Amino acid sequence: MFAFIAPGQGSQTPGMLAAWLRDPATAERVRAWSEAADLDLVHLGTKAPAAEIARTEHTQPLLVAAGLLAHHALAGTVRPGAAVAAGHSVGELTAAVYAGVLEPADAVRLAAIRGRAMAAACAEAPTSMAAVVGGEQDEVLLRIAELDLTAATFNGPGQIVAAGLEESLAELVAAPPAGATVKPLSVAGAFHTPFMESARQTFAAAAEAVPFAPPNRLLLSNADGAPVEDPAEIRRRLVHQVVSPVRWDLCLDRLGELAPEVTVSLPPAKTLANLLKRRHPGLDVLSVNTARDIARAQERLAAAELSEGVAVHAGV
Numbered sequence: 316m317f318a319f320i321a322p323g324q325g326s327q328t329p330g331m332l333a334a335w336l337r338d339p340a341t342a343e344r345v346r347a348w349s350e351a352a353d354l355d356l357v358h359l360g361t362k363a364p365a366a367e368i369a370r371t372e373h374t375q376p377l378l379v380a381a382g383l384l385a386h387h388a389l390a391g392t393v394r395p396g397a398a399v400a401a402g403h404s405v406g407e408l409t410a411a412v413y414a415g416v417l418e419p420a421d422a423v424r425l426a427a428i429r430g431r432a433m434a435a436a437c438a439e440a441p442t443s444m445a446a447v448v449g450g451e452q453d454e455v456l457l458r459i460a461e462l463d464l465t466a467a468t469f470n471g472p473g474q475i476v477a478a479g480l481e482e483s484l485a486e487l488v489a490a491p492p493a494g495a496t497v498k499p500l501s502v503a504g505a506f507h508t509p510f511m512e513s514a515r516q517t518f519a520a521a522a523e524a525v526p527f528a529p530p531n532r533l534l535l536s537n538a539d540g541a542p543v544e545d546p547a548e549i550r551r552r553l554v555h556q557v558v559s560p561v562r563w564d565l566c567l568d569r570l571g572e573l574a575p576e577v578t579v580s581l582p583p584a585k586t587l588a589n590l591l592k593r594r595h596p597g598l599d600v601l602s603v604n605t606a607r608d609i610a611r612a613q614e615r616l617a618a619a620e621l622s623e624g625v626a627v628h629a630g631v
Contacts, residue, residue, distance in 0.1 A: 323404030332360025352427035375430030437504030450495030540565030
């Protein structure tokens with residue numbers, strides 16, 4: 316079995332599409348996705364500065380587009396049914412394409428609608444997020460709850476992101492849980508909390524207008540790390556994820572149980588690759604960031620699939 320993991324907001328870097336767009340066919344594909352997203356992804360992926368691509372309405376479709384360029388390049392390398400896909404936050408849209416649930420243009424369009432809606436929701440109240448690193452999880456969660464904050468993202472052991480009103484986050488920074496450090500994050504608002512309810516409603520309406528197919532590969536959910544097979548349930552979970560915590564820790568646990576022979580961390584690959592290596596150092600993780608990494612990924616996946624096929628044939 317092989318795995319593909321797709322990153323979420325915060326992993327973007329300026330010029331992240333530049334190497335891909337040197338191929339005319341790929342550039343044309345991105346221009347088509349730009350029309351679907353009503354956004355200039357070519358500009359955002361090549362010339363836009365960090366501040367511009369950090370805007371929520373820009374980041375989300377840009378990240379999905381980057382992951383889907385790798386998807387097109389790797390198409391056919393791994394047989395349907397022989398892989399598992401998982402995405403962090405908006406990366407779940409990328410993962411849904413890898414699992415055969417969404418068409419690429421639909422995923423980019425939904426990411427753009429989601430990003431714009433979440434950016435608009437951020438303007439409704441002075442909210443933000445902060446990373447809480449270290450400490451005992453029960454004590455961390457208790458302190459977050461005491462301040463009427465939400466544990467919005469669980470990235471792994473000792474890595475929880477709190478979200479809520481800025482004044483409450485300031486209290487958390489001033490008086491963190493025992494053994495923990497708190498780092499304010501440069502984000503527009505409290506993602507994955509009830510503060511995003513208006514965005515959830517907008518995204519729900521958009522998702523209802525898009526066809527969702529049954530997955531042809533395992534698709535893990537941010538809600539609990541479990542595989543989801545029913546298209547309607549996949550849609551429901553993607554929508555609800557806007558206002559509910561990202562349990563990437565549980566996705567990592569499930570990947571550890573599945574023990575894929577190779578896990579491809581999709582572009583931009585660094586953040587999720589590091590989280591997976593830290594949680595499961597025994598897993599083979601291959602980072603794909605640019606078009607230059609594709610040939611190496613194809614070779615590794617083909618060799619691993621051949622090895623797996625021989626083992627199955629031999630009855631191992």
